[in-house]
Amino acid sequence: MGLRWLWRHRVSALLLVLALLLLLTLLATHSLQTNRTYELRPTADRRNQRRAPEKHTSTITPNTHQPPKHTTTARAERQRAHPPLVFLKTHRTGSSTVQNILFRLGEREGATFAFPSHTYQFNYPDRFRAAFVDELPEGSSQFNLLCSHMRLDLREVRKVMPQNTVFITLLRDPIKTFESVFGYYTSITPAFFSAHRAAANQGKSALSVFLDSPETFWDPKEPGNGLAKNPMSFDLGLNNQKWNGSWPEDLAQLEEAFHLVMIAEHFDESLILLGALLGLEHPDVAYLRLNARAGNCVTELDENMREKVRSWNMLDTLLYDFFEQVFWEKAAQFGLERLKTEVARLRASTMKMQQKCVSRAEVPPGELEDLLRPWQTETATIVGYEVRGNLSLQDQGFCVRMMLPELQYHSHLYFKQYGRDMRAAPAD
Known part of the structure; x- marks a missing residue:
């Protein structure tokens, strides 16, 4: 039957086991609840694209943002030899933090x-098409990094x-x-x-009302x-x-295509495996948690609500259970x-960077300057960071980039690559 057939069969078998376990769990926890029948119909692909609040700003300190005592000629040569990379940026998983790491890496290189x-x-939410990508800039022979939101x-x-x-x-x-x-959108x-x-x-949270009869x-x-059910x-x-x-076949293709599927609940371990995959050092993947909601915007879920979700x-x-198992298989190979040792070193490096860069964390948007203010939704408050004062020009450039929100960094890099502001979405 061939190794490829056996490999795909393994995926199907594991999915079946996971499905049965999940079904048994749900039946047990819902044994006293009224059964519901859900009508499942094909979904439309389109959703109104999120509007950006600001145009490109050129107030970012010039590209002198190398981490202190971290650059050598040999290292720069290794960095330029990194393979091209696609990061599928999933919604509300911590992906803005990973994107920032890649933005910094890509800009430096x-x-x-x-x-x-x-x-x-x-x-x-249309499925990705090659036609959605802007032209290859003059002087470039290929694209090296793709890490903007898409539906794969x-x-x-x-x-x-x-x-x-x-692919990660x-x-x-x-x-x-x-x-x-739910809270963000x-x-x-x-x-x-x-x-x-x-x-x-009804005097209940919107999420509770939704889960009662989605x-x-x-x-x-x-x-x-599109994001209202199984968003990942x-x-x-x-x-x-x-x-x-x-x-099963679709999941097998994803397992084959993605070199690493990181797990947010094991974020530092994931970054170590990412660093090993790309040949990065701990300061390269040091991070600040970005695009996080204020604590009072997070809905506490009791066990009943958790089971409904x-x-x-x-x-x-x-999907998560399958790739969490794959993740730990890769961790075991590492x-x-x-x-465990490398995670401790990464956390020490991250703490050092945070102490160097951050004056205040979880700063409300009204207290942040425009450059460092995350995009806000009507129902969620997104907090940010305040950079320390009295930094050298080099350190300030590095620190600002660590805490730079997605839209501002995206706009900055686009302008730097093309010499023009990003185009607005065409009117429908």
């Missing part, structure tokens, strides 16, 4: 970014990126992911906003509801509405004791 031809996303289509991505491209992404516990997606996602309006008369609010034909599966280009016969996002649960 003079990488050519594959940017959207309009705004900050590749026409999300592997075939189309491969038309843009070189053959030796490394990040997944998070589906319960935490969905709570965060309540005013943007039609299904969530309908629940938000209904909750105004099928009441969720219309899969409504543009914009949706980002990965999978069928996010219901299990079907193509899921898990039930509504069963495919994301299967060496668990070695991984």
Whole structure:
């Protein structure tokens, strides 16, 4: 039958086991609840693209942001030899933090970014197409980094990126992911906003009202509801509405395509494996947690709500459980004791960078200057950082980039690459 058939069969078997375990868990926890039947219909692909609040600003300190005592000629040569990279940026998983690491790495190395031809996303939530990418800038022979939001289509991505491209992404516990997606996109996602309006008369949280009867609010034909069910599966280009016969094959293709699927609950371990994959050192992957909500914007979930989230996002649960197992297989290959040692060193390096750069953390947006103010939604407060004063020009440039929000950094790099501001999304 061949090794390839056996490998795919392993995926199907593991998925079946995970599905059965999940089903038994749900049946046990819901044994006293009324059974519901959900109507699953094909979803529309389109959602209104998020508007950017600001144009490019040129107030970022020039590119003198090397980490102190960290640069040699030999090291620079190694960095330029890094393979091209695609990072599938999933929603509300910690992906803005990883993107910032890659933005800093790419800027330092003079990488050519594959940017959207309009705004900050590749026409999300449409499936990615090569035509969504801006032109190759003059003097560049290929794209080196693609890490803007998209809904994955592997075939189309491969038309843009070189053959030796490394693929990575990040997944998070589906319960935490969905709570965060709901809170962040309540005013943007039609299904969530309908629940938000209904909750105004019930004295309950919008998330609780939605979970009581999600099928009441969720219309899969409504543009914009892609993230309202199994959002990680949706980002990965999978069928996010219901299990079907193509899921094992689709998941096998993803396992084959992605060199590393990071796990948010093991973020530092993930960065160590990423560093090993790309030949990076600890200061390269030191980070600040970006695009985080203020604590009072996070909805606390009791066990009943957690089970409802898990039930509504069963495919994301299967996806996460599968790739968490794959992650630990890769960790075992790296060496668990070695991984523990490297994580401790990374945390020490990260702490050193944070102490050097951060004057205040979790700063409300109203107290931040425009350059460092994250984009805000109507229903979530996104906090940021205040940079320390009295830094050298070099250290200031490095520190600002560590805490630079996605839209500002994206806009800066685009202007630096093309010498012009990003284009607005075309009117419908």
